[in-house]
């Protein structure tokens with residue numbers, strides 16, 4: 001039998017543990033491109049070609065003039081999957097949702113309604129081309145330390161439920177799955193928010209939080225939401241939720257450029273698993 005004071009202390013300790021446990025569960029929102037893997041422009045190429053194909057199918061080529069469409073859409077390295085990353089080209093889409101990129105690309109010439117009508121065809125064609133272009137054989141690469149980090153995150157999720165691993169990406173869901181599947185990464189994530197669900201990235205974290213609540217019954221807010229990404233938009237999209245943000249310089253943005261947006265931590269890669277996990281679970 002436990003004496004009164006001891007029982008009180010025990011209850012307080014149990015309550016504290018329960019409370020700490022609750023505080024320590026983090027919803028981890030991983031960006032994909034430039035954070036987990038690098039596509040060297042093939043994702044943008046697939047999307048631009050899909051837009052061009054849709055324009056051609058609808059006889060809208062007059063909007064851009066012969067050969068002008070491709071220039072207007074960003075001069076993708078058409079039919080040249082071997083072309084390496086052009087940093088300037090990458091900046092055009094990095095951090096944006098696919099939906100946003102399509103609207104920005106076609107918006108000057110087409111109405112929102114006309115673009116919305118074309119979206120299913122564009123995204124279907126985009127996925128078809130991604131399956132063709134986005135392969136390890138074509139040079140798409142998994143970034144240093146990613147698998148090791150995800151393994152550890154998965155272990156923490158399964159053993160102590162200290163975290164809920166998810167993706168938060170500008171890719172449409174089909175595109176995200178194609179990209180993750182190249183390296184067998186899909187099983188590491190329990191949910192996601194995707195680039196066909198918001199015109200801007202800020203719309204995506206609340207979607208992920210709602211899905212996490214539906215799955216666990218737990219409310220994630222503030223520093224319990226951790227966004228890991230490679231662009232200013234990744235950092236910015238966490239602000240309304242006061243999320244913790246971890247930036248990585250493996251995308252098109254340099255450390256100084258990311259630092260201007262004041263993430264909680266910046267890494268040159270995700271290779272040092274212990275340091276990255278410390279930054280993710282830090283309380284500051």
Ligand SMILES: [Mg+2]
Pocket residue numbers: 031032033034035094095229230231251
């Ligand atoms: Mg990215």
